[in-house]
Amino acid sequence: MENNELINDINNNVNEYIRDIKENIDEKKALIITHGCQMNEHDSEKITWLLEKMGYSFVNEVEDADLIILNTCSVRHSAEDKVYGQLGNLKNLKSKKKNIKVAVCGCMMQREESRNYVIEKFPNVDIIFGTNNIWKLPELLKASYDGKKLAMDIEENPLSIDNSLGANRLYNFKSYVNIMYGCNNFCSYCIVPYTRGRETSRRPHDIIREIEELAKNGTKEVTLLGQNVNSYGKTFDDKYSFANLLEEINDIKGIERIRFMTSHPKDISDELIYSFKNLDKLCNFLHLPVQAGSSRVLKMMNRRYTKEDYLRKIDKVKSVNPNMALSTDIMVGFPGESEEDFLDTLDLVKKVEYDTAFTFIYSMRENTPAARMEQVPDKVKHERFERLLDILYPIQEKKNKAFLGRYVDVLVEDFSKKDDTNVSGRTDEFKLINFKGNKNDIGKILKVKVTDANSFSLVGERIESWKINSYDAAISCCKGWESWCNFIF
Secondary structure (H helix, E strand, O other), X not given: OOOHHHHHHHHHHHHHHHHHHHHHOOOOEEEEEEOOOHHHHHHHHHHHHHHHHOOOEEOOOHHHOOEEEEEEOOOOHHHHHHHHHHHHHHHHHHHHOOXXXXXXXXXXXXXXXXXXXXXXXXXXXXXXEOOOOHHHHHHHHHHHHOOOOOEEEOOOOOOHHHHHOOOOOOOOOEEXXXXXXXXXXXXXXXXXXXXXXXXXXXXXXXXXXXXHHHHHOOOOEEEEEOOOHHHOOOOOOOOOOHHHHHHHHHOOOOOOEEEEEOOOHHHOOHHHHHHHHHOOOEOOEEEOOOEOOOHHHHHHHOOOXXXXXXXXXXXXXHHHOOOOEEEEEEEEOOOOOOHHHHHHHHHHHHHHOOOEEEEEEOOOOXXXXXXXXXXXXXXXXXXXXXXXXXXXXXXXXXXXXXXXXXXXXXXXXXXXXXXXXXXXEEEOXXXXXXXXXXXXXXXXXXXXXXXXXXXXXXXXXXXXXXXXXXXXXXXXHHOOOHHHHHHHO
């Protein structure tokens, strides 16, 4: 970790480049296209903040932009292919609009093979940087405007200077906060350890200070980000766990909800599980990626737990907090996966009954151990994928329909995508719900009664405050007559 003197020197240099761009460059309309996970989204928020400091405004169409930044993901081959397609389209645009600048950053650029392919195939790219040096953008922009054909800088290890950057948050009422970077797990199918580097935890006081500032500026919900948040604190000399960090955040005034992504099953502790019972602001939602339900496949994936281990931990979670909504990642078609292995996955899904699941067909990544294993035919992979969805969707619908008639607290995030007379938001359990509302509702936590449900979302109606108070009073008086109280309200 860098010393304060070095950080101050870097900050001063960054500010000089920012001032130079702001004063001397006229073309200042930018578009950022973000691929990938919440960490990439948060990186784009930092990039937006830097660009705004440099005097950039933001547009929604590539034709209107003077600077286009592709923030990339390399988890699956399809994500990389999408970026290559976009860069191909930008070739044509750049032939018509000579002064436009094209930058590529993110996980793909941390990966040497992808970076070299972009350099070779897309000479229209002007700037390249990675996940660990966003702060370099003003300097790279200045070099590009000064005539450098390709301004490029890749840092292998995360630098704390990036944590000092501000961020133009998409929402002021909910915020992402990085608590750690990198991954040490080396799952056999994954290239994240090679793109994000080794695990490094931010110091607790830096995180707490950042969240306190966010709370002062209106943030109600904070989502803590890391490739494996359960490993938080393992790089410290002193004993300090992820559960300890959650306890401190739970005490921050103004924060009403705490979420986190992502957990690794092998590292989830009893201490963390009991946090869902003991911390009132920690949401009743746990994303615990299983990837496969076969112990044999899990061993080939280098996940370091068995099907039985995973189910025991799920049982513990449910016993501590019966209201917990569970989410997961499931991959089908991993190399060597047999029909029996796949049936084990279906069995696990039926036993756990996930509220939601992110499902993927295995995507081979070059130079990973899994790429050298016997591959499952594409036809088999797609057939199994459909069978998995046939099991998952009815379970998700069943779990959502269990909310019918219930009163839920909803953080309203935006207008509904399908009906602008409706607003949408998330329950404590991270369930998407739509109901009648207006722009004044956005950013508020409202009481909503669930009136309909399907496999993917809920529908509800807003309950006025006087009705909520009456309902609470009635429940208090009625004690065991909740169904009757629900009927009259």
